[in-house]
Amino acid sequence: MTAPLTPHEPPHDPSHDPSQLPPHGLVHREAVDGAADGAVDGPGLHAELRQAAAVAAVVSLAGLLLGLLWLWLAPRVPLISDGKAVYLKATEGEQAIGADGTFVLLAVGFGAVSAALVFWFFRRGGIPLVVGLALGSLIASVIGWRLGVWLGPSSDVAASARAAGRGVVFDAPLRLAAKGALLFWPLSAMAVHLGLTAAFGPRDPEPDAPQWSDPASQG
Secondary structure: OOOOOOOOOOOOOHHHOHHHOOOOOOEEHHHHHHHHHHOOOOOOHHHHHHHHHHHHHHHHHHHHHHHHHHHHHOOOOEEEEOOOOEEEOOOOOOHHHHHHHHHHHHHHHHHHHHHHHHHHHHOOOOHHHHHHHHHHHHHHHHHHHHHHHHHOOOOOHHHHHHHHOOOOOEEOOOOOOOHHHHHHHHHHHHHHHHHHHHHHOOOOOOOOOOOEEOHHHHO
């Protein structure tokens, strides 16, 4: 028969068993290394959020340059009026498709450049940074689209026809027929940033075997 426990005899706890503890004065090297690594793992969540907001803002402003380049490079759609109606001067022209294609090519280029610059400045990935890049890229596409339309030929075709006169060719408004083109900047930026991170980003160190060290012998 086993004697009952008394208030002065606490239950046996294996974690307090001296045979399960390291020798006196020894510390687990992984604990020390882990504490040191924790200080350099990253800038912290608040700093990452600030960086992501800065990336989104700067990339969004780049949409102004996209709009100006689109306005400059996109082919014009010629229109002509007979005094009663407005017609395409070249019924088989591909200028309208060319405007969309120009926007897509510019957006892909801007996406690649913005992703490369973000990776060059920060040398890492991270969800906040990637989200900031994607959000800023989408906003930049919208800004570029609206700026190009705003600065381009007037959207009031009837007024433009009256101002040009009968039989005089004038430019149609700049339009983005395929709104899906707005996604090419963020998609390009995500693809390039992911590739750069996979190829040149920091690698997670492989776990080492546990080692014991004696602080007294190192002093």
